[in-house]
Amino acid sequence: xxxxxxxxxxxxxxxGQQVTLSCSPISGHRSVSWYQQTPGQGLQFLFExxxxxxxxxxxxxxxxxxxxxxNSRSEMNVSTLELGDSALYLCASSRLGATxxxxxxxxxxSRLTVL
Amino acid sequence: AQKIxxxxxxxxxxxxxxxxxxxTYDTSDPSYGLFWYKQPSSGxxxxxxYQGSYDQQNATExxxxxxxQKARKSANLVISASQLGDSAMYFCAIGTNAxxxxxxxxxxxxxxx
Numbered sequence: 001x002x003x004x005x006x007x008x009x010x011x012x013x014x015x016g017q018q019v020t021l022s023c024s025p026i027s028g029h030r031s032v033s034w035y036q037q038t039p040g041q042g043l044q045f046l047f048e049x050x051x052x053x054x055x056x057x058x059x060x061x062x063x064x065x066x067x068x069x070x071n072s073r074s075e076m077n078v079s080t081l082e083l084g085d086s087a088l089y090l091c092a093s094s095r096l097g098a099t100x101x102x103x104x105x106x107x108x109x110s111r112l113t114v115l
Numbered sequence: 116a117q118k119i120x121x122x123x124x125x126x127x128x129x130x131x132x133x134x135x136x137x138x139t140y141d142t143s144d145p146s147y148g149l150f151w152y153k154q155p156s157s158g159x160x161x162x163x164x165y166q167g168s169y170d171q172q173n174a175t176e177x178x179x180x181x182x183x184q185k186a187r188k189s190a191n192l193v194i195s196a197s198q199l200g201d202s203a204m205y206f207c208a209i210g211t212n213a214x215x216x217x218x219x220x221x222x223x224x225x226x227x228x
Contacts, residue, residue, distance in 0.1 A: 056214045100211050
């Protein structure tokens with residue numbers, strides 16, 4: 001069965017622009033979560049969606065937003081990009097989002113560079 | 116809130132030897148899961164092993180075992196018979212039922228031939 005697919009894999013933007021990243025979870029998985037990975041801050045939780053509802057949100061400014069569609073695909077958007085937004089953005093899916101009992105399945109990530 | 120501490124930024128091990136990667140955690144939730152993931156240079160996070168907070172026995176998956184000491188709040192990963200392909204970054208993570216996982220800063224493991 002197909003894994004988690006993230007697009008685009010690589011992208012370069014300039015400060016002030018906005019970006020939209022896409023994530024298609026494993027078929028049957030209803031939970032999608034997003035993480036930002038940087039060398040200085042490690043893996044930071046952005047938000048988690050389950051059945052089109054945001055259930056949990058990390059400590060990121062409002063410039064970071066997301067949504068989930070009825071087919072469980074998810075998008076995240078970053079507006080007014082800053083240099084510090086350069087990072088690897090990882091999407092992860094799980095069947096029910098019960099992260100105390102089941103592992104996350106990660107995509108290969110979208111590497112964003114902000115110039 | 117949950118917290119994961121990995122105190123070893125980098126580790127070296129000789130091929131075919133065993134290595135232990137340290138992880139301590141903190142949480143107030145009685146039900147939680149502890150996970151180890153491997154991240155090769157390609158970037159994708161690969162799940163290795165899981166331990167539930169109520170599990171009595173330590174988890175094992177092939178060459179990976181998790182040394183779970185609940186009273187000490189530690190969940191160390193043991194890799195036996197290291198292989199060159201084990202060179203990667205390893206993350207310890209804790210998850211609750213809230214759909215959020217908290218990750219440690221990671222340990223870079225280098226396997227020497």
